[in-house]
Amino acid sequence: MTAKFSKTRETIVDVSRNVFGEMGYYNATINDIALACNRGRRTIYTYFKSKDEIYNEVIKVESTKMSAELQNYFSNVLDPHEKLRMYIIKRMEIIRNLVYAHKALKTCFFKEKAHFDQIRREFDKEEIKIVLSILDEGIRRSVFQVLNMSLTAHNLLVTLKAFESNFMEMNPDEALKQRQQEIIRVILYGIFNNNNLR
Structure with a gap:
């Protein structure tokens, strides 16, 4: 070539x-x-060969860019817990910016969620790699206790997707910001008091 x-x-x-x-x-x-x-x-x-092939290449390139942006955002952070928190915040921002930058994706996100999820399968693969690397580091540093890394990474991604609509507002008011922080807290800590965790 x-x-x-x-x-x-x-x-x-x-x-x-x-x-x-x-x-x-x-x-x-x-x-x-x-x-x-x-x-x-x-x-x-x-x-x-086809429009499909072009579209798949566009998604692949976009996914690689988003993945690199995510990785660079917390590359200097040592604490795995903080890295996971920063990842959640930044990935929500990236998804929001992507949706609002493309008129067609905005419509797709809010009205055809299943199709939107299909579109970003490539990004999902990149995200799983990022989450696995954070989990692996957290396990090695005895910060996380994970029995099944693959299942945990997948479940975290599904959970984040479920909460995405709460992070779509471009200029959130204080009440929404507070709700977003609470969502992140629940994702990171669950419903248990830290003292009760074993």
């Missing part, structure tokens, strides 16, 4: 991200992508 081929492919993916964001996956066509790229349909088909 030549440098020019790779660069053109990257450009198509980058432009397609905006096309899908504005029009949505179902409404966008190869013609729309070609027009936005200032290229012909045949050129697009030189690099991608």
Whole structure:
């Protein structure tokens, strides 16, 4: 694969991200992508077999970027508990910004949640890796007690998804901020008094 081929492919993916964001996956066509790229349909088909393939690549690239942003956010934090807290806050912010940056995703998030979850499967895979690394570090430092890391990571991700709508407001008032903090506290500590934990 030549440098020019790779660069053109990257450009198509980058432009397609905006096309899908504005029009949505179902409404966008190869013609729309070609027009936005200032290229012909045949050129697009030189690099991608279908709209699906372009869309999958867009999601893959976006997922990698979000994962890197999450990792960088708490990379210098040593305490696993604090790292997990920061991860929860930052991932909610990233999801919110992503939803509001793309008109189609905003509609999808609030009206077609099942489809939104399908779209971000790639990001889910990246998130599971991040959570597993935090859990592993917490276990090694005797901060967390986890019997099944895979199940715990999966359950944490499901729990976070369930609370996402509480973090979607761009300018939360004090009452909502308080509710968000309470959600994070419950996720991190559960309902037990710390003194009663064994």
